Amino acid sequence: MGMSERDVERVLTRYFQEGDRSEETTLLADPQLDVDMNIVDHILEKPEAHDEDYIVFRHFTDPATTILDIGANFGYSATGFWRVGAKSSIAAFEPIKGFEPILAELGRRVNARASRGWWARLRHRPKYEHYRTGISDRDDELTFHTSVINGRIQSALTTADTNPHIPSYVKNTFDYARNYLGAVETFKIHPFTSPVTTVDNWMASGVSKLNLHRIVAVKIDTEGFEGHVLVGASKLLDRQKPLIIAECGHVIDLATKTAFSHGYVFAEREGDQLRVSDRPTQRVNGFFIHPEKFSAYRQMGLLRD
Template identity: 30%
Template sequence: MSTNKRSGTRPSAVIRALSYLFARKVFQGWNRRLLKLALYLNGYDQFGAVATTGEGYFVQLLSRFGVRTCVDVGANFGEYSRLLLDNTSADVIAFEPLPQAFRVLREVEAKFPGRYTPINMGVGDRSGQLDLYFGPGNLELASFSQEVNNIGYVARRNVDSISASVTTLDDYFFSGDTSSIGSIDLIKIDTEGYEYEVLVGASKTLARFKPKFVQVEFNWHQLFKGQSMYSISGLLPGYKLYQMLPYNAGMVERDPKSPEASIYHFSNFVFVRFDVAKLLPG
């Protein structure tokens, strides 16, 4: 009888009996449903309205910490930017390379004069030009990464491409025009598989500003990029990892070294600076 390699103990008699019964083929449909439910309740397969993804809870949490400057990388049509602007007193700098989406961000800028700065550029690990793949009816799936076309629904929809201007956060925040920025409290990154590259290009920004929170999307995309939550966490020393729970139920701490932190289903994770993590509600 094999032992549980994680704990060094044998599975209990109850677990062995249940496994013997429910591992049969006839139960596999139910097992898949239970697995899907368990993943959802643990913060996976979270997409759609902010009330269900847990992002509403997180933004309310941000307001308690008096955030002053937030960076929205991959702003798309500005839904998350507006959430920040409506629920905190922070200024928001938003990056969006798609011209169609950027036009909507200009409207957000007009609604929040002096607080919103949209930048019509993508963000990556080096400045220059990159091909951006997108679909006319699904701009939220746009990505600089060709690897994500291994995902069927992405390949079917991202049928167009344009050459887009790209900067790094380091190049942007260490230029003369932005030298007056005194703090960055949040960096949110939603770049459809390009999150790692954004962080690589932000090493000086992270070291200088030490943002309280870094939010990243984690999905099927990272599987085809050969990335994990552990590899992403290596770019963020001095931070604890938390996962958003559905229906604004809060956040739960995750160990980036644990396999359960790198399940390739849509999820939102937040890296919280160590000293700030001590102040989070229990």
């Protein structure tokens, strides 16, 4: 029969709220990944974007611009941005060690295509960079926690949050199982450590070859850490005011307070456009846009009056 939702809830409660690190709740050995290297072929050939909200990225058609993909997982967001028509380069950040070779292969293929032609070779600018680091509000080393279902990680539920919303965690676990696994036979949490940095410190480090003077958008999917990411991007938000798309960021107090403190307002997606809103969206992804960008967004077709 497998495990019930109540069984999984109990594991999560014991692990996160009671500090139980016994073998019944915790897997210390490296688990099997939920994808392998063949996923690169799949996401490069997939005809549609992973998330329907990514359609707004079709308006970023200037190849001299850059998008930050924070919480890159195995690269499906970046390929989704390009799939809908974005021409920007992408810097991706992902703390899961096992995804590093997958993202490296994705970058190798994408950059090989982008370097064709004498002009591309002359400018020596890659189309894709990836960094095996988490993004937060400080330079540090954090413990991340990821669920392991039937011996394989469910990487999209990786979080550094020590107090996640357990009912949502349970729902997402069983949604994933129904779509890909069937029954939940076993469920544990795998902790691992990773370095973290801030967006502002990464930009100041000089390691990137991308155009960091024209960052047009920041996508954040960090399972509860969206607010910490924005706190650590204060200089970027003040100076460049990029579009922000943050999974559940519109219902996380630290994320909304930080965005508002930099002058941002809520936006709602309608088709492939955004419109200003005085309340958070009912969608999973929250959009924040800055009034100083309204004119430019209207000209490029991104903002609807």
